Amino acid sequence: MGERTQNSTEPGILATRLAAHRKDAVRSVWRLLQEPFSTLMTVLVVGIALLLPVVLMLVYANLEGVLAEFQSSARITLYLEEDTTESEGIELSEYLLTLADTELTAYVSPSQALAEFSSAVGFGGSLSELADNPLPATIIVRPTPAGMADVERLAAELGQLPDVELVQLDSEWISRLLAITGVLATTARLASLIVLTGLCLIVGNTIKQGIDNRRAEILVVKLVGGTAGFIARPFLYAGAIIGLAGGVVACILLGLLTLGLSDPLTDLVGLYGGELRVSGLDAVAMLGVVLAGGGIGWLAALVASLLRIAALEP
Amino acid sequence: MIIFDAVSKRYGDGQTALIDVSFQLGRGEIAFVTGHSGAGKSTLLKLILALEPCSAGRVFVDDVDIGNLSRRKIPYFRRKIGAVFQDHQLLMDRTVGENVALPLEISGFPARDTRRRVRAALDKVGLLTKERLYPASLSGGEQQRIGIARAVVNRPRVILADEPTGNLDPELSAEVLRVFEQFKAVGVSLLVATHDTSLIKRFPYRVLHLDEGELIDDSTMTI
């Protein structure tokens, strides 16, 4: 007995622990490799399950980038009262530029507007021959980049100005898009939660089967004084290894996916006047996915094995 | 030190295995547990290992009331006891050496000390040359001795042996008993369940005689 106490106080205790852990890790890798097919299937399933939340996260991140871009292209058009003179209009425009919320303002006189309009619709000079120009003077305001709510508030404020007859915010579709994105984000979070729960069940079930396969061995270890923690250790390694491998699979699948989707998506966003660089995962994020997989695998294995091992009695 | 205080054991299916058994076994004492098949010998040893709860009465090992042990403490309690099982209970996918090393691995022994102790234990039961073989390739008697080496490797306070010589010839049986005597000499308490009467005759230790679960005789056999 004396020797045992002495041993446990030696500085070598850490080395002993490490050696024991290494042995368990090697043992669990070995056992996983003994059944290469079912191990491969489990890892692939885990990889695919991990892929979904990651893809949703990425889609959301990319979408937010696009939306920010769209938002900075928001324009507020102020239609001025008919009796506003050109100098009053220019003065107002310059005043608006001094506001903190505006980045750029431009006064467009009725004749400029008519010229632009007729060249845009292709009537050439014929419209400018109209005796009475029906178009009002306008001021176009580009707000400093901000959230849609701020831009909307600014537009409402500008509508109160005395010379302004009508305000038009040409970005209502962005607001709608934002609302839809919000719904999407919530859905994505829920879906991820469901998928991750499923992932835990998959890993947990695999570990449970592994424990049942080694029932006889576990009973022997219990007979000679093995704790549940000791018995669980190789299974925790197995869970973590399956999770890590699943994370690697998810990263590979994601890489293929971004490669395949990058061009069509860029084109699509281009159609709406946005600019998109589809960003995949950087090295740090990939490491995060792999580690998250390992962590989830470990946790699922922990719960499954402690429940299962407690149920086995010699 | 083992104390049985009016212990009865009834299994879930109504089988009564032990009835009102009381005895004390001191440190450095050996006792045989005998009786016909089904008399309750294995049951008595299982109670000490906390593998089964008592139906009535109390069992103490080194002043620990086993009935009061929490689930968490049972593994640590079992490490103080070296047990040889009637059905060996070996790990067939590990070598003889790894089987014997199991109790040390469980209590976190350094690798170097483990090797030394495993070899010493195997040497005691005459299996040193079989360290790297797998149990399945050994005879029944050799497998039994693996179990004995595993029971003593951790230098337990108490050794419980259930038919440890069941598959051994008289020569080897005596050898095993001599190994047990070495532990008796350093203060270990030993309970050996057996119906090998010739062995009991050769080693005149105390005998606890069970009949239908009752302790009908507690005496030192002198022949």
Ligand SMILES: Nc1ncnc2c1ncn2[C@@H]1O[C@H](COP(=O)(O)OP(=O)(O)OP(=O)(O)O)[C@@H](O)[C@H]1O
């Ligand atoms: N797990 C169990 N469940 C129900 N009854 C049991 C159990 N184990 C033993 N018994 C019963 O308890 C009684 C005593 O059994 P035990 O195994 O202690 O006898 P034993 O003296 O060791 O016999 P043997 O010499 O054949 O090994 C028997 O009648 C047996 O049927």
Ligand SMILES: [Mg+2]
């Ligand atoms: Mg028996």
